[in-house]
Amino acid sequence: MGSGGSHTHVRSCIGCGKKAQKSELLRIVRTEQGMVYDPTGRKPGRGAYVCSMACLEKASQGKKLERALKSGVSQKDLEILGREIAQAASMVE
Numbered sequence: 851m852g853s854g855g856s857h858t859h860v861r862s863c864i865g866c867g868k869k870a871q872k873s874e875l876l877r878i879v880r881t882e883q884g885m886v887y888d889p890t891g892r893k894p895g896r897g898a899y900v901c902s903m904a905c906l907e908k909a910s911q912g913k914k915l916e917r918a919l920k921s922g923v924s925q926k927d928l929e930i931l932g933r934e935i936a937q938a939a940s941m942v943e
């Protein structure tokens with residue numbers, strides 16, 4: 851799905867540092883309910899971008915995710931995120 855418009859929003863993956871279009875990265879947002887995967891990229895809150903689940907795990911282990919979100923990230927948060935992302939990925943297919 852290529853979207854039109856000349857404005858591009860490039861973000862870096864906090865796991866590997868790769869730069870990519872915002873739409874190609876997975877946005878993780880910290881909400882009052884905890885960490886959530888934000889497929890729309892529009893949820894309010896402090897967000898971080900990763901390019902894959904592997905990078906999400908890497909970023910969380912290296913504390914990069916915690917720093918990006920300015921919040922502690924628990925194993926449970928990661929499990930929930932992993933499930934949400936896997937579910938979203940399977941819906942795209």
Ligand SMILES: [Zn+2]
Pocket residue numbers: 863864865866867868900901902905
């Ligand atoms: Zn990455």
